[in-house]
Amino acid sequence: MKITANLLDPSIVTSTLPPTDRFSSREATPTAPLDLDTPLKRLCKNAMSGQEVISLLQKFSMLPQFQRELILDAELASVSCSQEEMFSAYKTFYRKYQINSDAERDTWLVRNKCTLAQLEHSVLRTLKLDRFKQTTFGHKVESYFLQRKSQLDRVIYSLLRVKDPHLAQELFFRIQDREATFTELVKQYSGGQEADVGGVVGPHELSIPHPVLAQKLRSLQPGQLAPPLQIADWFVVVRLEKFLPAQLDQVVQSRLIDELYEQWLQARLHDLSMSD
Structure with a gap:
């Protein structure tokens, strides 16, 4: 689903712009052949093996974050959102970055070195993650608040x-x-x-x-x-x-849901490490 930056009409669900030419043209620009004698060159040429990628992720302490994202992807695959919710998510995103037209959106994409597809994936993933957190942990907040209250006061x-x-x-x-x-x-x-x-x-x-x-x-x-x-x-x-005294208002509730989510994710990562 693609959304224009025109926020006036929620029925508009197709981009008025094709995938940005400046990205495709940049990718199509001929470049001099790269020797494959360094990891960076192999990565740029799509010639890096899976084992080498894993080794580098471990070397730079990035493997846990990669595992987090894979765990999350598996959980979010079954989360669905309505067209109205998706439009609202895009509207929130555009308002946050003061984007009011497709041209301004396109400028933002270039400035952040992001494609339209990547933007849409990020907005949808954030929406699904919020839904997952609420569905999975929302009903646990009250009891967790009572456990944490003495520290939240x-x-x-x-x-x-x-x-x-x-x-x-x-x-x-x-x-x-x-x-x-x-x-x-x-x-x-x-x-x-x-x-x-x-x-x-x-x-x-x-x-x-x-x-x-x-x-x-x-x-x-x-x-x-x-x-x-x-x-x-x-x-x-x-x-x-x-x-x-602490009150279970919306801000505290959101914070506690995030804490429960992080505890769940850390437990999943621990289980992964124990299964190695």
């Missing part, structure tokens, strides 16, 4: 860190007794980048901070100050400012 907190445990204890008491503000002491004493922003960090998901710090933040109430913690070579004073 976000926090905003104030952080002060120094190398001296006695100084950390002193600063903790000064903040607790309101002799100085957290911001003042951070700017004066803190040895980390948080000094540039007055010690306020976040919002961050609880999977991002150091595990010791994340565990402490989970135990605090907003506004609560914690005594100094030792994390590696630092002594840290932290106060939880705000707790933002």
Whole structure:
């Protein structure tokens, strides 16, 4: 199925342009004979054996990606999409790259060294992949969200860190007794980048901070100050400012589906490696 860049009429399903002459003419241009003494020359002449291709993919650590694409091709072969869905996918693509005519599309193809057939394959494959993800993993999202929620919850907190445990204890008491503000002491004493922003960090998901710090933040109430913690070579004073519980909105749902898809794909790759 070929779609023009004219997005006004969804009934148009045939390109107004033939396959671009500039690509075919480029491919037909006579070239000087190539000696086949290097892999690149053999590849250009279509004279590379399958075993040599596999060896090179392994050499350059590209074999796993090649295997991913083959696994995906096999799964997507049975996924079907309606003509309306395909038109919508093309429309989204053209809007993304600000393509409003066949001429602009043709210019984009040349600039990206892509043929019309390759473009159509890429758009259709993306559409099928989205359908496959939703069908295969969409019904698992709610239970997976409950497993991941404690890591997806976000926090905003104030952080002060120094190398001296006695100084950390002193600063903790000064903040607790309101002799100085957290911001003042951070700017004066803190040895980390948080000094540039007055010690306020976040919002961050609880999977991002150091595990010791994340565990402490989970135990605090907003506004609560914690005594100094030792994390590696630092002594840290932290106060939880705000707790933002994760919600299963569309953005999070899409992210979790992608995580489940990646886990599935990694398992398939592992099975392949074990069968070698």
